[in-house]
Amino acid sequence: MPLFIVNYKEEAIVGTVTTSLDIEVDNLVRLEEHRQLSQISLVASENYSSPAVRFFEGSIFADKNAEGYPGKRCVAGCEYADQLENLAIERAKSAFGCEHANVQAMSATIANFAIMNELFQPPDGLMAMRLRDGGHLSHGAPFHASGQNFRWCFYGVSETDEQLDYDEVRSIALENRPAAIICGGSSYPRLIDYEKMHQIALEVDALLWVDLAHTAGLVAGRAIPSPFPHADIVTTSTHKTLRGPRGGGLILCKNSLAKQIDRAIFPGLQGAPKMDMIAARAVLLAEVQTDRFREYARDVLRNAKALERGLVHTGVTLISGGTSSHLLLLNVLRCGTTGSEIESSLLEAQVVANKNPIPFDTLSPSKAGGLRIGSAALTTRGLDEVQCFELGGKIGKVVMSASNPHRVADLRSFVRQNTQGLPLFNRKWVA
Numbered sequence: 018m019p020l021f022i023v024n025y026k027e028e029a030i031v032g033t034v035t036t037s038l039d040i041e042v043d044n045l046v047r048l049e050e051h052r053q054l055s056q057i058s059l060v061a062s063e064n065y066s067s068p069a070v071r072f073f074e075g076s077i078f079a080d081k082n083a084e085g086y087p088g089k090r091c092v093a094g095c096e097y098a099d100q101l102e103n104l105a106i107e108r109a110k111s112a113f114g115c116e117h118a119n120v121q122a123m124s125a126t127i128a129n130f131a132i133m134n135e136l137f138q139p140p141d142g143l144m145a146m147r148l149r150d151g152g153h154l155s156h157g158a159p160f161h162a163s164g165q166n167f168r169w170c171f172y173g174v175s176e177t178d179e180q181l182d183y184d185e186v187r188s189i190a191l192e193n194r195p196a197a198i199i200c201g202g203s204s205y206p207r208l209i210d211y212e213k214m215h216q217i218a219l220e221v222d223a224l225l226w227v228d229l230a231h232t233a234g235l236v237a238g239r240a241i242p243s244p245f246p247h248a249d250i251v252t253t254s255t256h257k258t259l260r261g262p263r264g265g266g267l268i269l270c271k272n273s274l275a276k277q278i279d280r281a282i283f284p285g286l287q288g289a290p291k292m293d294m295i296a297a298r299a300v301l302l303a304e305v306q307t308d309r310f311r312e313y314a315r316d317v318l319r320n321a322k323a324l325e326r327g328l329v330h331t332g333v334t335l336i337s338g339g340t341s342s343h344l345l346l347l348n349v350l351r352c353g354t355t356g357s358e359i360e361s362s363l364l365e366a367q368v369v370a371n372k373n374p375i376p377f378d379t380l381s382p383s384k385a386g387g388l389r390i391g392s393a394a395l396t397t398r399g400l401d402e403v404q405c406f407e408l409g410g411k412i413g414k415v416v417m418s419a420s421n422p423h424r425v426a427d428l429r430s431f432v433r434q435n436t437q438g439l440p441l442f443n444r445k446w447v448a
């Protein structure tokens with residue numbers, strides 16, 4: 018394997034040493050850096066974490082085995098790991114205003130699966146939003162492990178306004194009497210009325226479980242209402258609007274469920290946690306409690322609205338008529354094209370987004386009738402409302418006429434002008 022030699026300095030470990038790095042991997046890292054800098058990411062589940070968060074990922078805690086929980090580890094030498102994990106837990110509780118937090122899950126999908134395995138017994142019934150209507154694959158999709166054991170029932174959006182129909186949710190719950198109702202997902206652009214969902218859950222004696230992965234940052238930044246005190250359990254990843262490290266999950270819950278939730282993660286499903294990732298999560302959980310982050314969360318919403326105005330102005334149809342979050346779902350089928358075609362056209366213009374099924378979609382997921390976009394990452398880069406309105410309009414023109422090369426070229430030139438010299442994490446967000 019081709020290697021090159023560098024002077025590597027990490028004084029805390031070994032002083033200055035000469036070591037070798039893998040040139041092939043290093044080359045790919047540089048190419049990826051160039052790609053990220055020269056493109057605009059509109060992927061609704063992507064963001065750029067802060068330099069402080071990135072600094073602590075891969076720190077010396079990466080090599081510490083801290084299997085177990087603070088004060089109850091399976092190995093010795095965990096005095097600082099204990100302090101670190103307790104710090105992350107306290108920050109999570111304070112950021113979200115909840116009674117208990119578990120910060121060890123390797124991802125939100127793993128957190129979801131761990132909870133299902135520990136808290137429910139087949140053939141318990143679980144209820145969630147249909148995947149096609151905006152749900153998530155870890156909420157019982159037939160091809161996912163979560164779909165194998167439980168009796169699932171699904172609710173969706175209404176055909177008229179493509180938004181949740183709470184009367185329908187209630188009647189499905191009354192008919193199926195699930196042990197838990199899960200809400201939240203990956204492509205629902207509207208806010209969820211947690212109070213209404215809680216009333217329905219109470220009526221059928223079910224737990225209310227909110228998968229907050231997409232909007233957790235907007236909740237922590239106090240830009241949208243919190244699922245607490247209505248939710249019994251909240252799960253979330255940390256890398257979407259929350260702007261933290263990728264590959265991390267949080268579980269937030271009431272004290273009455275704390276023991277079961279902790280057991281669900283360890284020893285229920287995972288072994289030793291990644292302590293360097295817990296360090297990065299702790300940093301993130303302090304960042305989200307600053308005024309700067311609250312400003313960021315408000316800007317994410319403003320920018321999403323500006324994208325909406327730009328798209329609607331060019332005649333694009335948006336699922337549910339628009340957005341109340343960071344996420345927009347374009348009905349590209351209406352324009353006689355597919356999500357995969359538009360995904361490719363946008364990529365030619367250096368804009369990254371993803372094809373996505375839409376409610377009542379007639380196409381396969383690999384083609385898809387929709388395109389999903391989000392405003393979290395471009396807001397972190399510092400783009401503002403004016404730029405987002407223009408960007409929405411230029412994307413709209415590509416959607417309305419994907420085969421027109423001039424429209425792709427016009428969008429590409431917008432991207433070049435607006436990303437030149439722009440770092441991924443704008444320094445205005447440094448707290």
Ligand code: DSN
Nearest residue numbers: 061062153202203204
């Ligand atoms: N949940 C998937 C998404 O929304 O893109 C991945 O995190």
